Amino acid sequence: MRLLHFDALGRLALADFRGKTIPPYAILSHRWSDSEILIEDISNGTYNEKEEGYRKLQFCAERAAQDELQYFWIDTCCIDKWNLSELSKAINSMFQWYKNAARCYVFLSDVLVSTATEPVQRSDWETSFRASAWFTRGWTLQELIAPESVEFFSREGHPIGDKESLDQLIHDITGIPLAALRNCPLNEFTRLERRRWAENRRTTEEEDIVYCLLGILGVSMPTAYGEGQESAGSRLQAELEAASNAPSIIPFSRNPRFVGRESQLAELEAKLFSNKQTTTMLAIVGPGGTGKSQLALEIAHRTRQNIKGCSVFWIDASDKDSLYQSYASVAQKLGVLGWDSDQADMKQLVKRCVVEISAWQCLLIFDNTEHTTLRSGGWSTTEVADLADCLPQSKLCSVIFTTTYSDTAQALASQNVIALRELTPDAALRMLQVRLTRPLANTEQQEAERLLRELSCLPLAVMQAAACMEASGMTVQEYRSRLDDYKELAIEHSGGSSEDRLQDSGVKYPVAAALFLSINQISRDNALATDYLFLAACLDRKDISLGLLEVASTQVREDAIRILDKYALVTRRPAESALDVHRLVHQALRKRLQVQGQLQEWTQRTITQLLQVFPDSDHSNRSKWRRLLPHAQYALSQSPADDYDEERTCLASKCATALFSEGQYEEAEDLFVEVMQTSKRVLTDEHPSTLGSMANLASTYMHEGRWKEAEELQVQV
Template sequence: MRLLYFNSSKRLASTDFSGKTVPPYAILSHTWDGDEFLFEDLVNDTGKTKAGYEKIQFCGEQAARDNLQYFWVDTCCIDKWNICELSNAINSMFLWYRNAAKCYVYLSDVSIPVTEAPRGWTLRKRITSVTVRVPRHQSTWEASFRKSRWFTRGWTLQELIAPASVEFFSLERRRLGDKETLEQQIHEITRIPVEALRGGPLEDFSVQDRRAWMVGRQTTQEEDLAYSLIGIFSVSMDFRYGEGKERALSRLQEEMEKGTPYTILNYSATVNTTPFIVPFDRNTRFVGRESQLAELEGKLFVGALPTKVAITGPGGIGKTQLVLELTYRIRERFKNCSVFWIPASNIESLHQAYAYIAQRLNIPGWDDEKADVKELVQLYLSKESVGQWLLVFDITDDAILETTGLSQAVSLIKYLPVSNQGAIVFTTTDRKTAVALALQNIVELPEMEQDIAQRMLEMCLISPTNEPEVADLLLKELAYLPLAIVQAAAYININKITLRKYLLLLAEQKEEVVDHISKESENVIASTWLISFEQMRRQDTLAAHDLLFMACVDPTDIPLALLPMTSPCEKGIDAIGTLDAYSFVTKRTAQSALDIHRLVHLSTRNWLKKQESLSEWNQVAITRLLEVFPDDNHGNRSKWRRLLPHAKFALSFGLPGQENEARMNLACKHAVALFSDGRFRRWKEAEDLVIQVMETRKRVLGAEHPSTLTSMANLASIFWNQGRWKEAEDLDMQVVKTSKRVLGAEHPSTLISIANLASTYRNQGRWKEAKDLEVQVMETRKRVLGAEHPSTLISMANLALIYQNQGCWKEAKELQAINLEIFSRVLGKEHPSTLTSMANLALIYRNQGYWKEAEELEATELEICSRVLGKEHPSTLTGMNNLAFTWKGRGRDADALELMKQCAEARARVLGANHPYTLSSYTALLEWQKEELEISA
């Protein structure tokens, strides 16, 4: 659970209490408006001018009046790009409200003029044998109170019932009363029994009664009408936005009948005891393929050896739908079998799927930002104690893959778990890949039989056909391909035409498709696509535009939040609903995202090429991605990880001379995200991107343009973090020289470049040169920015570091102590710069022999770094290294040896075996081990 607080400098901050004792806190209940303060604003320290920030301030200030340091607000305390965290929050919401010390209801539509504000209590009024106080002038606001939108929203039902203390406030932050004093009014407005409002056990009220409390309430997402009742009925369930209200309510009923216990979930916990991580709902129209299903089920979980099976066949033949049906049958047949689905369209989607599984399973180390989650999942599922599991790799074979064919198979094999209780199923169009993955254990998917195809068509059609001969002819033209049948039936249903009419349309499109569109994809899929798309362009322009946009990003896991146009069009037709109706997209209901079949995606791109509009729409995608792609702030990881595949796809297409500022800026953001993501094995990819951006900016903008200099500085930082000091120095010197001439010696960017050069000198042990530069930067920043500006403090900290390396302990200690005090006061105790100051001051104490003082600071710094940044963040590892040296100095040799061993292994894993920091840790470890052996001898 993430809680907010205002630090000593009145700066909004947050702390994650997952896995720890949660302190007393206040919680806000309100209705959402269009300008809310969001999670991205919190992590990026932006959004203070938003209207919604007023509610954050109100909640924090009111909590302080009630002697509560921490508070929770739903708009900014949940990372909605993190699917596991969002699922946990939805399932835990009722308990979070119930456990709150105070719940403040902010009624933005209830206003009290200052002259009519409640000033006290003047009389007592007896209601249902309960004595309550009625404020003066209550009649002036009670009418608007009774009509407040808050009483009509779905989620506010549990926010009213769950907390023991609920206080109501007007738009002006004036207290109107609480759940006790306004009990009768609330009862009359909501028809909720007084006993329930007073906290009586919900089990005392029938299911029918509790359902009645939701009558008349509304939610923005229709599924929330079910999800907001989770706590009311004491159950847990997966959320699947896009499944529709009826299906969500049906699943809620299923969970109620199971009697699933309601508990606070860890971020990684699953709602069922047996995980079923499949992003798609069961296809209720699936027919046929019984022989292949029987063959597959016969190969799985037989004997004592693990099973690997590959399903192969041409695109559109139904491989994914076959294995999807298989997963649901396995779930029914083996109640304790865990099922995991991994879309393997590219290396990034592969990583994201593994990361999601690691988080949902709560595998130790999943939250270490530098850990290889693919390896974690592999090792975890290889344990026999984990039990029975099925792993599905749905492989997309296309030219857009980073590695294709056999090399793609090799990259998968590296991370496949091995267990006698496990089974792995692959889908692929490439037989060589199938053989590499499953040897001879291959199920070839043949063309669908005519009678099965007829059944499928009948199931997909709303109105039964009375033209069997025409149906046979149509199915033959559609090559009995399931995808083509589904798309054809969708068009027939929407437009209410006959099969004969559709056959004529198919014939009209066939020649055009062969000549212009389908050179790489199956002609029949391109034909059915084109018929539907042309009609969609006429009937729902917004849906057509969304499809064209999605053709320019990765076809897998497209977040709805990425789409630039998701509101209903003039005719009131929902764009996503139209795309779904035409069978152009598949909803990932658990992730609020969409998938597009490879052939639909390719057909759409080919149409754009024919129209000579691919570059234009690719630019639309790049512009939109640039709008939503976050900076490299640590708190934005969930968001950039889901957007990385889409940014890479959009950037991978373009012609020479098409480089514009938007493309270059997105490439730069993409590179920085790769570098900051914690997977340092991807530094080379980040380096290549930055070099590409730098060279393009040199050519387009000029070698001395500020943006070009920024690219050069970014590349120098990548070199610096890899220990490539000479390359970093050369670039830094170029940037400093040019910045001084172009921007001026005191420009902030110039000062940053000088500081970067100083840090490069410092890491090479060139203390005199580093000192001269740092003094210059610090004095200039003091004069230009002020003595307590963060940039000035950073310069002060860097100068102190140089002093201590020169043995000037007194000067270093004074600077670091001042620095730490100001950072703690201005930025907060958990800010990365504060932690750096803490570590630096501890280092000075250690070098002067003040072991106790050093240990206290280092232990505090290490605990905060582990919690805030992650257990394998480079700063955390530096803290481990430092504390190990301090323990060694205090005579705690065994503890020091073990901690340094952990540090060295983690650095090798994170930074690489040849990184200077890794080598330094291993050198110390070997020396200490040698000492231990000598003592033992």
């Protein structure tokens, strides 16, 4: 936990108490604005440039000082939101942080008091207090309930009263029992009662009306934005019912519209826990877009439902960083030694998790396993994680891998490999029907069957077609007619003819055709949303930070992202302020830009945008550059280094420095060499920038043990 305070010189600073005894502190409760102070603003000393955020920070600091509290906490600037591990822990710790605060100050920005004298009279504020939006928001519920001391203040900073003196008024406004407002233990209220406290509250994300109850209900559950309130509520109910059973983490809700893989599902269920000697290894293999993850998700939920004593853990195995993050969540769930330490050795933490889960019946799902060794996120080539070290060796355990590569499936699961291809026509029709909110009329059945044949019965293409029809209001006939306009273009983008479009080389024709139709439809409604897609095509497809998306206002950006989500083109991750793009969609977007001759233009725009947000080498920016590095490396790898481009060279230099700081010397060396050669060619050998790049390269050589090469460069410098 980080806390704000003023140092000996009177400068605002952050103190890190992770792993230490936390001193008494005050905590702020407020509603977010578009001008909030972030953790990097504190590090950079620019926090006073954001007027609304600075007003609240000054208020909290002054109140804490009056209450003789040296430290205070504000959610906007005490959490490093670039650090996904820290962010995940913070979400699950928030209730306890408010509960442990010595004072909680509620800053009511919509309650104004005209008088300048104190104490203010009740008549000066009661009407606006009753109408304050603070009492209608989901996340402020735990901020009212958890702390022992809650004090309310007007926008001007006038004290209005506290939770104790205003308990009857707050009860009248919220309906929360007086006993709860008087800090009665929450376990004296039924869970149904506690859930009702949020009934008339609202949240920006519909799922948050469920997630904001986790602390109040004493439940730990991963967030899965995009699942909807109903699904989030179902997962919460499952967590409550399973509280006394084996712990599990399935970060995605069950798909109530799962169809088309019944035979493979039965085969998987029959093979689970079938090895009587050691861990049962199974693999689901198939081209992108065939529904591997959806099948794995269904078996995960069925196993949890049908085998009460069995734990189920979902592991993102797309790269080393994602795998370690998944195991960090497992460690937190199981209370494994070191889960709450930011200095924990991740390899050792994984080993402790493996030992722990090997002791009882457990199913592990390793999703997106493309290789038996996992490299660091993005384009790193030095650090790898051997998958074998992450697997339990126990006859009580089963592991299911999903992968697009047959050789990986064979290496991991030998004979227990289940291959997926396109759906049968009947299964594809059922998938289309369940994804459309209206039933297909008898006259539409034939048209739908023709459409599905044109989409090759590929699950991803069917899902995108259904999403487009739902979002635009098109009928099946209208959609099929419009799709004809994009067939040849899609085949051209796929790099093949319609006869070989089912081959798994390059972008699948059905996905490309459906994508191009959706893009055309989206561009009519929201041009910014289309721009976001093209920018995403020039970045790594996972964990695209919203900070990379140019925006006039946060609401304009949110509207554009919601449209992309509605058309099923992105996966939203509001908790991380990020989004993902499916691999085939990403490929198709790049192909479209390439054929239209716009790929380099958009790559350059992306590099410009990356340069604006990529931080300097100060260690306080480490979390930020770690998340941006995969995107910067991807954009640089797609941009020719032959011609001099100042922005590209500057970004390459920043990336090289960040990689050097991370100890990834091989990747740093490649970029430092590129920067040095470019500087020599354009700026001459004696230019300060050239000499600086040579010094950086020499330092890299030294860390790699290449002393002779380092010495030769140092002599030149």
